[in-house]
Amino acid sequence: VVLGMLVLGLVQLNVMVAETSFRMDELSGRISKLEQRGEEHRLSVARLSSPSRIGREARRLGLVLPDPMDVVYLHAGKGEAVEGPASDAPAPGDGP
Amino acid sequence: VTRPPIRRLVALLAVLFLGMGVVVARLTVLQVRDAEAYADIALEQRLRTIPLPATRGAIVDRNGEDLALSLDAAAIYADPRYVKDPVGTARRIAEIIGVPAKDLREKLVGATGSFVYLARQVDRKLAAEVDELEIPGIDLLHESKRYYPAGELAAPQVVGFVGLDGVGLSGLEYEHEDLLAGTAGEQVVEIDPYGRVIPQGVNTTSPPAPGTDVVTTIDKSLQYRTQLALEDAVRRNHAKGGTVVVMVPQTGEVLAMATYPWFDPGALGELGPAQLASWVRNRAVTDVYEPGSVNKVITASAALEEGLITPRETLTVPDHIGLGDAVFHDAHEHATERMTLGDVIAYSSNVGIIQVASRLGPVTLAKYLSRFGFGQQTGVGFPGESRGIVPPLSDWWATTMGTVPNGIGVAVTPLQMAAVYATIANGGEWVQPSLVRGTVDGSGTFTPVPDPERRRVISGRTATMLTRMLAYGVLAGTGTGAEIPGYAIAGKTGTAHKPKPNASGYFANRYMASFIGFLPASDPQIVIAVMLDEPDTIFGGIAAAPLFRAVARHAIGRLRIPPGDAVPLPPHAIALPTTP
Numbered sequence: 001v002v003l004g005m006l007v008l009g010l011v012q013l014n015v016m017v018a019e020t021s022f023r024m025d026e027l028s029g030r031i032s033k034l035e036q037r038g039e040e041h042r043l044s045v046a047r048l049s050s051p052s053r054i055g056r057e058a059r060r061l062g063l064v065l066p067d068p069m070d071v072v073y074l075h076a077g078k079g080e081a082v083e084g085p086a087s088d089a090p091a092p093g094d095g096p
Numbered sequence: 097v098t099r100p101p102i103r104r105l106v107a108l109l110a111v112l113f114l115g116m117g118v119v120v121a122r123l124t125v126l127q128v129r130d131a132e133a134y135a136d137i138a139l140e141q142r143l144r145t146i147p148l149p150a151t152r153g154a155i156v157d158r159n160g161e162d163l164a165l166s167l168d169a170a171a172i173y174a175d176p177r178y179v180k181d182p183v184g185t186a187r188r189i190a191e192i193i194g195v196p197a198k199d200l201r202e203k204l205v206g207a208t209g210s211f212v213y214l215a216r217q218v219d220r221k222l223a224a225e226v227d228e229l230e231i232p233g234i235d236l237l238h239e240s241k242r243y244y245p246a247g248e249l250a251a252p253q254v255v256g257f258v259g260l261d262g263v264g265l266s267g268l269e270y271e272h273e274d275l276l277a278g279t280a281g282e283q284v285v286e287i288d289p290y291g292r293v294i295p296q297g298v299n300t301t302s303p304p305a306p307g308t309d310v311v312t313t314i315d316k317s318l319q320y321r322t323q324l325a326l327e328d329a330v331r332r333n334h335a336k337g338g339t340v341v342v343m344v345p346q347t348g349e350v351l352a353m354a355t356y357p358w359f360d361p362g363a364l365g366e367l368g369p370a371q372l373a374s375w376v377r378n379r380a381v382t383d384v385y386e387p388g389s390v391n392k393v394i395t396a397s398a399a400l401e402e403g404l405i406t407p408r409e410t411l412t413v414p415d416h417i418g419l420g421d422a423v424f425h426d427a428h429e430h431a432t433e434r435m436t437l438g439d440v441i442a443y444s445s446n447v448g449i450i451q452v453a454s455r456l457g458p459v460t461l462a463k464y465l466s467r468f469g470f471g472q473q474t475g476v477g478f479p480g481e482s483r484g485i486v487p488p489l490s491d492w493w494a495t496t497m498g499t500v501p502n503g504i505g506v507a508v509t510p511l512q513m514a515a516v517y518a519t520i521a522n523g524g525e526w527v528q529p530s531l532v533r534g535t536v537d538g539s540g541t542f543t544p545v546p547d548p549e550r551r552r553v554i555s556g557r558t559a560t561m562l563t564r565m566l567a568y569g570v571l572a573g574t575g576t577g578a579e580i581p582g583y584a585i586a587g588k589t590g591t592a593h594k595p596k597p598n599a600s601g602y603f604a605n606r607y608m609a610s611f612i613g614f615l616p617a618s619d620p621q622i623v624i625a626v627m628l629d630e631p632d633t634i635f636g637g638i639a640a641a642p643l644f645r646a647v648a649r650h651a652i653g654r655l656r657i658p659p660g661d662a663v664p665l666p667p668h669a670i671a672l673p674t675t676p
Contacts, residue, residue, distance in 0.1 A: 021295035036220060039167050046162040046245035051320035068650040
């Protein structure tokens with residue numbers, strides 16, 4: 001009986017290992033797809049925030065460029081405007 | 097019942113034993129002697145090596161905004177030997193990926209070997225749809241596609257582009273190929289006959305090392321506005337092209353670098369061969385031009401630094417001067433005038449600067465040209481950087497002391513010339529220009545590039561006096577077109593005939609117009625160099641100075657540059673124009 005139980009346990013263990021392996025395969029495929037989707041979104045953001053696209057859209061809406069001296073640039077971050085020139089902005093990876 | 101003859105039984109037994117012996121011997125060969133070899137062959141049949149390509153690093157602007165990034169894509173290929181219906185196959189694939197079916201059909205029919213690409217860099221989703229068709233002889237290969245999301249208005253010549261195989265071919269893409277490319281990995285797995293991974297089978301992975309992101313010094317917004325201003329100036333002045341460099345004098349960081357005409361790195365296929373050869377060049381770094389009068393500051397710097405002239409000293413300046421067998425003229429006829437060095441710079445007197453240069457002599461002038469970086473690469477880190485052209489002293493003639501002080505007979509890149517003015521703006525210290533701030537590795541850690549090379553060229557006192565002279569030129573001299581109310585700007589105009597390529601002499605009516613300056617003069621935060629190629633308005637003060645002003649106005653807003661204090665005028669003998 002003990003031997004039978006051990007054999008059954010071993011079989012069950014192997015089944016679990018096989019299932020886990022298939023699941024890992026599936027999850028790794030999902031991770032790849034999500035990473036790919038993340039990169040696609042990154043590209044979309046870059047395209048949508050491109051100054052040339054915004055300029056084109058603005059012209060389509062009949063808007064005109066303001067006098068450059070009247071433009072105030074704000075740096076988005078933590079919900080508050082950050083004073084200072086762009087050259088002071090932290091480089092990627094500098095921040096927390 | 098008769099018993100079988102014993103002999104027959106023995107014979108049968110012997111045959112059986114012999115047969116068994118053969119089987120056992122064969123089994124021994126297979127299971128013992130050749131066991132390892134067969135096991136290896138079997139394992140090889142079950143193993144699959146999956147290449148894991150490294151993701152190419154992105155190129156971002158100084159604020160982390162993407163200028164170039166890669167996404168997974170696929171190449172669709174065919175083994176034409178197994179494609180039974182080339183016409184139908186071409187049609188079905190063409191419908192999905194949106195290319196003419198005729199093109200695919202020609203590739204399938206015309207292929208002679210066992211492999212032909214049908215399409216490269218296809219979107220993964222579309223490629224998956226093709227895969228689902230399960231057409232015999234059609235398969236996919238993993239690759240990546242490079243995107244340039246801001247297109248042609250984000251320093252295309254600086255960023256560069258990659259080829260179909262994702263390898264950098266120009267610009268920073270080429271310069272930093274080793275960093276950006278990363279290292280490919282691979283996964284080796286054991287599969288069953290249905291292609292599924294066998295649990296507990298062989299499964300080893302060498303993960304790919306993703307490429308490093310390159311953080312440039314470019315400010316995407318300022319770059320965009322700079323390019324718009326440049327394009328507008330080229331059109332207004334009916335010029336052939338133009339170049340603008342915007343840099344920070346204290347650090348050498350280039351915030352914007354534009355060359356018109358430009359191109360969209362994501363649509364290289366639309367360029368003809370001539371356009372491809374010309375438009376992709378980052379002329380600010382790779383091409384040279386004769387700078388003209390913007391070069392006068394080097395002679396003036398050298399004379400002040402060597403104590404061969406004082407700012408208060410006045411020169412007697414006619415409107416022409418003979419040197420060797422040549423006669424040099426000022427841009428406009430005028431009676432003989434008294435001029436200080438400040439007047440010579442502000443009103444860009446060719447004759448005046450030749451008189452100053454004669455005090456220096458060729459050896460000292462050549463020494464200062466070299467100190468300011470002429471004839472040497474700046475080391476900005478860009479492929480194909482030109483070192484410029486400075487004739488060796490042995491080739492200087494009597495007339496050379498008339499041409500070189502006026503920026504003729506020497507050739508520099510726009511970046512070299514911008515660095516000269518950055519040196520003055522930085523109190524006399526030359527700082528190596530840079531296009532890259534640092535790198536960001538896979539874990540997100542930012543590593544700055546080493547500090548730029550620095551060297552003292554002139555004293556702070558000389559630089560301050562030159563700044564006053566350059567500010568005087570914008571206030572009252574040839575550079576008034578660069579004025580911005582409320583800001584003291586220091587700058588110099590330049591107008592130079594274009595030399596004939598592959599022949600001696602100059603074109604009679606083709607000019608390079610330039611203006612290089614910095615602001616605010618009292619505390620310089622930015623240097624802007626602009627050049628227009630063959631403007632019909634000819635003069636730097638008319639064609640280029642307004643472009644400088646346009647770029648400077650954008651920079652003031654973008655970088656929040658305060659007006660600064662007024663700069664005292666240098667000693668001058670020419671009366672200031674009266675304000676109406």
